[in-house]
Amino acid sequence: MEVLKLTTANFEETILKADKTAIVDFYADWCGPCKMQSPIIDKIAKEHDELVVGKLNVDDNGEIAVKYGVMSIPTLLIIKNGEIKKQFVGLTDESDILKEI
Amino acid sequence: MYDIIIIGAGPAGISAAIYAKRAGTNVLVLDNDNSELIKAHKIDNYYGFPEGISGSTLYDNGIQQAKNLEIDLKKEAVLNIKMNENMCYDVKTSDNIYTSDSVIFATGTKKAKPLIKGLNEFEGKGISYCAICDGFFYRKKDVVIIGDGDYALSEASDLVNIVNSITILTNGKEPGFENCNYKVDKRPITSINGDMKVEEIEFSDGSTLKTDGIFIAIGSAGASDFAKKMGIMTNNDNIKVNEHMETNIKGVYACGNITGGLLQVNKAVYEGAVAGLSAANYIKAKRKGA
Ligand SMILES: Cc1cc2nc3c(=O)[nH]c(=O)nc-3n(C[C@H](O)[C@H](O)[C@H](O)COP(=O)(O)OP(=O)(O)OC[C@H]3O[C@@H](n4cnc5c(N)ncnc54)[C@H](O)[C@@H]3O)c2cc1C
Numbered sequence: 001m002e003v004l005k006l007t008t009a010n011f012e013e014t015i016l017k018a019d020k021t022a023i024v025d026f027y028a029d030w031c032g033p034c035k036m037q038s039p040i041i042d043k044i045a046k047e048h049d050e051l052v053v054g055k056l057n058v059d060d061n062g063e064i065a066v067k068y069g070v071m072s073i074p075t076l077l078i079i080k081n082g083e084i085k086k087q088f089v090g091l092t093d094e095s096d097i098l099k100e101i
Numbered sequence: 102m103y104d105i106i107i108i109g110a111g112p113a114g115i116s117a118a119i120y121a122k123r124a125g126t127n128v129l130v131l132d133n134d135n136s137e138l139i140k141a142h143k144i145d146n147y148y149g150f151p152e153g154i155s156g157s158t159l160y161d162n163g164i165q166q167a168k169n170l171e172i173d174l175k176k177e178a179v180l181n182i183k184m185n186e187n188m189c190y191d192v193k194t195s196d197n198i199y200t201s202d203s204v205i206f207a208t209g210t211k212k213a214k215p216l217i218k219g220l221n222e223f224e225g226k227g228i229s230y231c232a233i234c235d236g237f238f239y240r241k242k243d244v245v246i247i248g249d250g251d252y253a254l255s256e257a258s259d260l261v262n263i264v265n266s267i268t269i270l271t272n273g274k275e276p277g278f279e280n281c282n283y284k285v286d287k288r289p290i291t292s293i294n295g296d297m298k299v300e301e302i303e304f305s306d307g308s309t310l311k312t313d314g315i316f317i318a319i320g321s322a323g324a325s326d327f328a329k330k331m332g333i334m335t336n337n338d339n340i341k342v343n344e345h346m347e348t349n350i351k352g353v354y355a356c357g358n359i360t361g362g363l364l365q366v367n368k369a370v371y372e373g374a375v376a377g378l379s380a381a382n383y384i385k386a387k388r389k390g391a
Contacts, residue, residue, distance in 0.1 A: 031234045032184070036332030036349060058237070069297060071238045071314070072225040089225030091332050093341075 003045040004054035008061045014054060016082040021101055022052040026068075026075040028059050033091045037074040040094050051101065103129045104384045105377075106192050106201040108179050108324070111136035112366045113357025114207030115163035116373025117380070118172045121205075124381035129199060130167060131192070133178040133321060136160050137209055137358065138366070147366050159366070178321045180255040182331060190352070195251050202387055203380045206340060206348075206355040207373060210364070211323030215247075215272060219293030220317075227299025228315045230329045232259035239314045241265045245302065247290070248318035250277035252326075256318040257283055268310070270302065272319075286310075324359045336361070346376035352387075354380050 004014055006024065015022045025041045027034035038055070045053035058065040058073060068077060068084070076088040078100055086100040105121050107114045110132030121128050138144075141156025167174055177194035182204060185191050192199045214220060220228065229235040232246075236259060244264050246253050249271040257267050269281070273289035289305040293315065301309045318326070325338040334341040334349045339361035346354045356372035358364050 028237065030237075032330055033231070033234060033332030036334075065238075069226060071227055071298065072229050072231075072235045075225060087225070090230075090329060091334060093334055 001045055001049050001051075001053065003042055004052065006054040006056040006061070006064075008063050011056070011061075011064050014052065015079055018052045018079075020050060020052045021085075022054065022077075022079045023097065024077045024079060025053075025055045026058050026065055026070045026073050026077070027055055028057060028073055031073050034074045037076075037091050040092075040097075041076075044094060044097065048098075048101075102189075103127050103173075103199060103201040105129070105203045105205060105380045106131065106190065106199055107205040107207055107377075108132075108192075109136075109207035109209060109357070110164055110167070110174060111138055111160065111207060111209055111357060111369065112163060113209075113359075113369035113373040113376070114205070115167050116370045117205050117207055117354075117356055117377035118167050118174075118373075119170060120374045120377030121381045122167075122170050122172050122377075124378060124385075126381045126384045128172050129201070130172060130174040131177050131179050131194060131199075132174065134176065135209070135321070144366060178251060179327075180252055180322055182327050184331070184350075188352075193255070203352040203354070203383055205346075205376050205380055206324040206327065206353070206359055207357045207369075207376070208324040208359055210358045211325065211338070212320065215290075215319065217247075217272070217290050217293060219295070219299075223293055223295060223299045223315075226297065227295065227313070228293070228317065230317050230326060232256040232316050232318075233330060235314075235316075236260045236263045239264050242313035243268075243311070244314040244316060245270050245310070245312050246283075246316045246318055247272055248316075248320070249274040250321055252320065252322045253318040254278055254281055254283075255322075256316050257281075260316065264314075268312075273305075324355060344375075345379040346372055347379060352380075352383055 078086040104126040107130045138156040138160040143153045145153040181193040183191045190204045243266045245268045268284045271287045292303045340355040354376040356376040357369035
């Protein structure tokens with residue numbers, strides 16, 4: 001599936017109410033390690049139709065970052081039925097992410 | 102402009118330099134005299150020294166060998182590395198900025214993290230290892246940097262225009278810098294306290310300091326610090342490499358103690374050789390493509 005572009009407006013609908021497990025990548029354009037995380041997230045989205053995968057730009061959607069206590073990027077959240085199952089801080093490998101699904 | 106900058110002049114760095122130089126590339130080695138070898142009284146298990154050899158002699162010999170090959174070697178601590186718009190690396194030291202097409206990390210292992218309660222627990226919840234990545238989250242806030250040298254000042258310079266205030270906490274150490282524009286507090290730290298995120302720092306005298314965020318920049322920057330900023334994949338603070346000593350970033354290699362495994366001279370020398378040759382091949386391919 002395509003990676004979704006998440007915003008404050010669509011976060012609840014696409015992630016919290018999703019009937020699949022969701023992965024959210026909190027990033028910013030000026031963050032070096034986020035650029036290395038990005039293709040890993042793209043690959044997971046492409047290869048795993050059973051997941052909802054989205055990226056959230058913290059610059060444009062600060063409220064969501066604050067709500068989830070994200071203070072370091074990249075941060076990844078795995079969310080199931082509206083609840084956080086796992087948080088990764090810093091660049092994270094595909095295999096480490098998938099282990100937590 | 103160099104083809105390859107090697108950070109570290111221990112067995113891994115010098116071995117990488119020798120192989121890269123002999124493969125026809127232009128190499129700079131940067132080092133701040135902190136090799137583990139210097140602390141090793143006697144190396145008894147390395148090939149070719151029937152009576153053993155003192156670690157510091159082996160280290161000095163390595164540096165002399167590099168000098169004999171006319172390899173550029175400078176005694177400067179690396180503070181920061183950035184990829185620039187030409188896909189080259191700007192390597193900033195205490196005195197200069199050098200640029201290269203390729204970087205080899207041969208920095209050895211950094212001393213273990215200090216034992217401060219809460220340090221691991223609050224990572225990403227008010228504790229950051231990267232000022233340039235996370236400064237944004239602390240706009241107009243009061244932050245501290247735990248550190249004691251030029252690396253702490255370098256992190257401070259990435260925060261100063263964003264945050265409200267910066268205090269440098271040396272955690273019981275004498276600062277390695279002469280003077281600076283920030284408040285410096287030398288008291289030992291016992292714990293980092295908070296509920297969902299960092300709220301205060303507790304000192305050994307029992308008093309506390311309210312803070313919104315803590316940036317960690319202890320001692321001099323190690324490879325895992327650079328890795329966190331550049332987006333290099335790590336595993337328990339060791340840099341992940343493939344059999345060519347390549348990291349997940351093109352043109353960036355790592356060798357020696359910093360890749361984990363057997364923490365011995367022979368492994369550092371072997372990996373250095375592989376990293377030096379891999380980097381040289383990368384440079385040759387890049388020259389052909391250009
Ligand atoms: C007490 C002791 C005894 C030992 N005994 C043995 C033994 O008997 N046999 C054996 O094989 N091994 C032994 N070792 C281990 C051996 O010393 C290491 O495995 C080896 O030195 C690792 O080489 P390296 O090049 O990876 O790192 P190091 O030798 O640690 O060199 C890293 C270099 O990088 C530099 N550096 C780091 N960060 C920066 C920066 N930001 N800017 C600039 N320069 C930087 C440091 O100054 C240092 O010179 C011993 C180690 C110790 C401490």
